[in-house]
Amino acid sequence: MPxxxxxxxxIRALTKTWRLQxxxxxxxxxxxxxxxxxxxxxxxxxSECDKVxxxxxxxxxxxSAREDLETxxxxxxxxxxxxxxxxxxxxxxxxxxxxxxxxxxxxxxxxHLTECMCGITRPGFFSGVATVVAKLLNQCEPDRxxxxxxxxxxxxxxxxxxKDLNIPSEIVGCPIIRDENGLALSSRNTYLNDQQRQVAAAxxxxxxxAASNLVEGADCREVEKWAANTLKIAGFDDVEYVDIRDGxxxxxxxxxxxxxxxxxxxxxATLNSTRLIDNVPVEVNAKF
Ligand code: PAF
Numbered sequence: 001m002p003x004x005x006x007x008x009x010x011i012r013a014l015t016k017t018w019r020l021q022x023x024x025x026x027x028x029x030x031x032x033x034x035x036x037x038x039x040x041x042x043x044x045x046x047s048e049c050d051k052v053x054x055x056x057x058x059x060x061x062x063x064s065a066r067e068d069l070e071t072x073x074x075x076x077x078x079x080x081x082x083x084x085x086x087x088x089x090x091x092x093x094x095x096x097x098x099x100x101x102x103x104x105x106x107x108x109x110x111x112h113l114t115e116c117m118c119g120i121t122r123p124g125f126f127s128g129v130a131t132v133v134a135k136l137l138n139q140c141e142p143d144r145x146x147x148x149x150x151x152x153x154x155x156x157x158x159x160x161x162x163k164d165l166n167i168p169s170e171i172v173g174c175p176i177i178r179d180e181n182g183l184a185l186s187s188r189n190t191y192l193n194d195q196q197r198q199v200a201a202a203x204x205x206x207x208x209x210a211a212s213n214l215v216e217g218a219d220c221r222e223v224e225k226w227a228a229n230t231l232k233i234a235g236f237d238d239v240e241y242v243d244i245r246d247g248x249x250x251x252x253x254x255x256x257x258x259x260x261x262x263x264x265x266x267x268x269a270t271l272n273s274t275r276l277i278d279n280v281p282v283e284v285n286a287k288f
Contacts, residue, residue, distance in 0.1 A: 002054075002083045002091045008139050011053070011092050015141050023050035027142035027169070029133060032056040033073040033187035034082045037177040041146040042086050044174050053140050054083055055092040057099060061107075062128030073190050092140065099135060107131055110157045110164075113250055117266055118153055118277065121240045129154055130161050137167050145169050150176045150184045152264065152279045156250060176278070178204065184278045191274040200276055202234035207265050207280045210242070214256045214265070214282050220244045221254075223265075231269050240268040240275075247281065256282055 005011050018025055026049030028041045038054075045052045056079055063069035076093060083091055107127050113119075114126035137145060147155045155173045162171055177185045181201035192200055210227040214220065227242040244253050247262035256263050263282040268275065 001080055002089050004080070005090060005092045006094050007098055008094070011139050012141075014090070015053075018051050019141070024144070025049060025140070025142045026052040027136065027140045027145040028052065028054045029136050029145065029147070030054060030056055031058045031072065031187065032076065032079045033190065034079045035185050035187065035189075037148055037150065037185035039082075039086055040177045041148060041174050042083075042088060044172060045144070045146050046087065048172075049142075049144060051090070052088055053090045053092050053142065054088050055094075055136055055140070057092075057094060057132070057136070059099075059128060059132040060096060061100070061131055062125050064122060064124055067122075068188075073187055092136075099132065108134055108161065108165075110160050113153065113157050113160055116153075116245070116250055116252075117241055117243055118268065121268065126154070126157050130157060133158050134161060134165060134167065137162070137169050142169050144172050146172045146174055148176060149173050150186065150278065152247075152266065153250065156248075182208075184276075186276065188274055188276070192271065196271050196274070199235035200271055200274075202231060202236070203267055203269060203276055203278045204280070206230045206234070207242075207267050207278055210244075210265050211280050211282045214244065214263070220256065227265070227267065231267070236269040236271050237273075238270045240270070242267045244282070 015025055026045035028045050030038055058072050058074060060069055080091060108130040109127050110130050119126050147158060149155060159171045162169060182204035183197060183201045206227050210223045213223050224242045224244060228239040231239045243266045245251060245264060246253050247264040253263050264279050265282055266279040268277045
């Protein structure tokens with residue numbers, strides 16, 4: 001079983017000894033409920049770093065009052081067993097009071113990248129993510145930290161945060177891992193039954209088809225409307241957004257040729273109150 005560290009003082013003491021030995025340290029920050037998407041992040045980290053820390057912390061500050069903080073899947077025993085099979089030796093699993101003391105008062109706001117898509121539909125989410133990620137990076141001081149492209153907007157927000165606050169960690173983005181039907185792996189997929197999983201797979205299929213329509217010259221706004229409607233017909237209860245945006249600035253794109261290199265199509269939709277997000281690059285017909 002991996003060694004479990006619960007306090008800031010202990011993780012600091014450990015990483016200090018590693019740095020004195022000039023070892024390269026990687027961090028994979030998670031909220032637990034580990035799956036193959038996390039495994040892929042861990043594999044990237046172990047291939048590039050001498051030591052890898054996997055943090056497991058369900059961050060209350062990134063859940064709004066109407067979201068699933070109470071029911072979010074938690075199974076530390078299972079996660080530790082998974083980490084053992086993944087060959088990870090250190091799990092950093094602090095309790096909430098270790099991360100947020102009673103007098104905790106700081107919130108980090110990252111600005112324009114958080115003012116669209118999930119930043120609108122999940123008020124407070126990115127501020128909660130930025131605050132906890134800044135803390136985890138300060139506590140673990142990794143050379144590199146690994147985040148998945150499924151949460152693409154989150155990845156850009158974290159890059160901006162690290163740049164703006166001069167945090168000396170490199171942020172590495174890793175490709176989305178999908179199941180056999182194309183559904184992007186996510187801890188929240190455990191809320192879906194088999195039939196809902198079939199419907200959920202339509203998110204990726206629709207975004208892919210939308211991307212190829214765009215490459216063939218279709219109008220961005222028309223494609224967004226078509227994709228949102230297709231998702232409703234496929235069985236999603238609500239489509240929060242389908243947006244075609246520049247993949248670096250997240251500005252709305254009207255002209256795919258203009259930002260051909262980085263345009264992406266983003267989607268968020270709910271199925272029986274399970275919220276799913278996905279994104280695909282526009283210039284490549286993603287395969288899985
Ligand atoms: O992507 C997640 O699992 C979380 O948002 C993160 C980055 C671990 C912060 O709590």
